[in-house]
Amino acid sequence: AGLYAAIALKRARSDLEIRVVEQNPADVTFGFGVVFSRQALTFLRKDDPQTADLIESHMKHWSDIAVIQAGQRITIDGIGFSGIGRLELLELLQYRAHALRIEPEYETLIDASSDLSGFDLVIGADGFNSSVRRAESLSFGEEITLLQNRFAWFGAEREFENLTQAFIGTPYGPMNTHHYAYAPGRATFIIEMGSDTFEASGFGQMREEQYRAECEMLFASTLDGTRLIANNSIWRQFPTLSCRHWFSGRRVLVGDALHTVHFSIGSGTRLALEDVIALVAALREHDWSLATALPAYQAVRQPIHEKIARAGDRSALWYESFGEHMRLEPWQFALSYIRRAGRIDAQRLRKIAPGFAADLEAQNIGFDS
Incomplete structure (x- = not known):
């Protein structure tokens, strides 16, 4: 800026x-x-x-985003981004x-x-x-x-098809990753977790190379053999600032x-x-x-x-509180995710993501309320 x-x-x-x-x-x-x-x-x-x-x-x-929950990948069409x-x-x-x-x-x-x-x-x-x-x-x-959640920004030497949110259970508690490609063979890979999961993981007492290796194992299926890249990849709490x-x-x-x-x-x-x-x-x-x-x-x-x-x-x-939302079945979870910011009602959802809306209706999941 x-x-x-x-x-x-x-x-x-x-x-x-x-x-x-x-x-x-x-x-x-x-x-x-x-x-x-x-x-x-x-x-x-x-x-x-x-x-x-x-x-x-x-x-x-990319024109779609993907949400992975309980091992199921759900595509939400029409929510495009650029990187x-x-x-x-x-x-x-x-x-x-x-x-x-x-x-x-x-x-x-x-x-x-x-x-x-x-x-x-x-x-x-x-x-x-x-x-x-x-x-x-x-x-x-x-x-x-x-905020209470902890997160760290990593990179990955691979591309992802679209912006993806992957939510997983771990021995320490629920974790998620936001990841997206920004250049050929390169992606941003943000790992986030609640404070309880962070404490249980012991990441706060580990050196960067130790918790990076642990995260590579936890997200092995997402990384698909790719290693994480560190660049000042420390654990942070998001600061909300206003003036x-x-x-x-x-x-x-x-x-x-x-x-x-x-x-x-x-x-x-x-x-x-x-x-x-x-x-x-x-x-x-x-x-x-x-x-x-x-x-x-x-x-x-x-x-x-x-x-x-x-x-x-x-x-x-x-x-x-994404760990609590993970108790929902995958399609309900994806609907909760896409509506989390309060800007997408049923009419707008049908307009911008008609494929996802049709999939929800095929699953007998209502979204008019």
Whole structure:
């Protein structure tokens, strides 16, 4: 989001002097793939078709998702997603930035002690652990809560047919994996479990190579002989972050520095880029006056984000008790899964997933209530 903010600002005003600071080297990122919902980069195409074309040509697309429960694989049609490698996405944005004569400063750390007084505007796009936000946390009104489930992001050297959710019983308790391909021969593989299962597994006392090997055994049928790839693959609790105020003086936040949405609905990267687009639009519409542009940015974006955040919260709540849902028979479980965020009623389900709806009716499973 920070790199794209520089691109969007330079496209809006070529005379701006922009400094982009990144603490990591140019060719380093944590994580594996980025997933977008069915609309992929439609939101970006309207504002910046050149960048959208560049990114979409490198994406993998799939039209269905799969849910595996009690050894049964159920396909849910019409719920499409697109994926791309995190590093590849960064490289494409670096290419666009270079074309606009933007040269980021890599391996440069900005912290709470950094003097940022010489800048007209400071955009904090530095993620959940944002130094820009933490330097004035009271002014931004940050609120943080931790969910109870534990999860770790791995990669896998194989492709999967589509985005898949696999739920399994283990000697320690129920676990699940979210996995999807993002490049030829590469996939993201997220493993999640409840706090009780995590304690029983002993993963918290193991070294990374130990719990990675154990997870390979537990998910052997899903991995099909492929090994997991680690990249800062530590066990985490998802942090839900919100801020009452999106700006403070000359500082303004975007993306995960401002708000987090549970990864199960695949909207984090999109929200961050949309924040940037809305911020730059507000600056242009208000003749680059921070006094009116920054409040306008929050006024426009906050209701949109809150709607998505509510869906993310409902989805996260479902995952927090997914072991209880696993008591359902597979088709009932799949229906519970697809409705977890509260956005799909019977009419919409028939429209977007007619094959799955027909399969449910063939199983005499009603979904009109």
